[in-house]
Amino acid sequence: MVFHTQIASIMEVLANAAVAEICKVVDDDYAVFRLEMSQSQKENRTLRRKLQLLELKVVRERAERTIRDRVRASRPCSVKILDQYRGMARAEGHLAGGHMSFVKPVGHHAWRDDQPIAIDEGSGTSTQHVIVIESADAEAAGSGGSSLVKQERTEGEDPRDIQTRAAAGVAPPVATEDLTASPQPRTRRSITEVSGMLDAVLKSETDTETLTVMHRRLLHTGSDHRSDPEILGLRRLGCPPAPGLEYLLYGNPNTRTVHSHRDSGYALETGNDPSCSYTTEMDPGNMPLGLETQTDLSRGDWNRYSSSVYSEGCLDKKGEVIVVDEVTVKVEGDAPLTWNVDETHLGEGLSQDRALLDYRESLETNPNIETHSPLHALRDRDLVSTSMGPSDSHGRILFDQVLNSKDQGAQVLGGGATSGGSKDKPFLCMLCNKGFSCLQKVEIHQRVHTGVKPFSCTQCHMRFTEAGKLKRHQRVHTGEKPFSCTQCQMCFAQAGHLKRHQRVHTGEKPYSCPQCHMRFTQAGNLKMHLKVHTGERPFACTHCGKRFSERSYLRIHQLKKHSTL
DNA sequence: CTGGGGACGGGGCCC
């Protein structure tokens, strides 16, 4: 018995020893394995970083080469892309990390090429970064004390740490703002990227690089500021985006989310170049809209947007509005740039801008189009070029917009002269070929094609092409009804309405139905009546021809009108 | 409840 007990004890000891030995071997192997794994991972990270750098360089070189060509061709938007791209390229050495912060030097309203961009590279590998761009309120911006901190916050990380690091880790010092405490009106834009790695910012494919530039709508104000894209482009070369603008790159336009809230409008000037003066499109008084509305502008929103500009008096008669919304730049090898504006974010007016870009691009890249293009045809025509020449910025923007209206091809390229010009009407509309006696009438007329509505109501956001129509509209707000009926006490705001009303007293019914004997005082009522004669009303009265949609209606009608069944 | 007509408000476009 005792022997068996000793044997069992020995066996247990041996077993424990064996287990311990096995564990030791496993641990050793595991340690070696982990070491090898860590080394492999390290090498993998290094190679990946090198690959990203190479990709970035390729992208940068190709884009710069292409955009440089575009700059030579005086492409203003290309210049913007180039500026932005340079910003990215400068930071490429720091982009390999998953976290970084761009801190703009204080006292500057815009990023400049000669300004160092301080980058605080962290070690986070979060898959979601939030870039918060803070600019000072309107007062601070006006006094030159504007500061801008562009931060990218790693998920789960204390934002105060980022602020501290951003403020302390770079020079010159940056005035950071508490993101939650300040009740002052300010501008805040936050951008959420789904992917935080560099390849989410710049995606390089085999032969295609896609840069998506969120380019806020710009208002280039001032009559002396030519809308000529060439001039704008050249001036913007040394004129990076002001805080009122955004030049942001997104790697994945499908997943990006842009939120922006503007509590105050402000005008910003970049550097000392007055040509780079822009004003934001929103006025706090006239535009209680956030970017949520702005990014999804319907035509009405667009009208509201523009109306604030005119009602503010920012634009004189010759003022101009340049609107460029979200633009995707596709660089395909050495092919010409094509500009695609996301139409889902655009209203009707903005679609015109997209067409403007596309069309202008095609004009300058396609010699065939150039040969027959109305643009060049117009340039070659002394009459029109004189009336709407480059010296007239307003005319120029109309000029461009006209070229891009939807019916341009039929009217201009087709060359069909419908009404033509005469000696007393030598000024022609290049769209409908109508003749006018003076330049101003051409411009007013072309608002029909361009959608330009310079006259905005101060009470609401309605806009009109003519001052007289605005005056008429404002009677809606004033309640003024200067046209009174002599037969009754009715008053009307429009003379036409009074005239129409007076048919009630005269009994005149100028609108007669061709299908029956019904007559109407108003054309609209006749039009409504004509629906009775459509197939939707299959039951007709045999006496008067009146039709009904239901047999019961016809029976009631015949019973009451004709006393029959 | 529905269809139809009368009438008005507002804006677009042209002259």
Place this chain on the structure above:
DNA sequence: CGGGCCCCGTCCCCA
């Protein structure tokens, strides 16, 4: 700048 005409939408009333 104003007038004129037109269109569309809407409301009201009646059958």
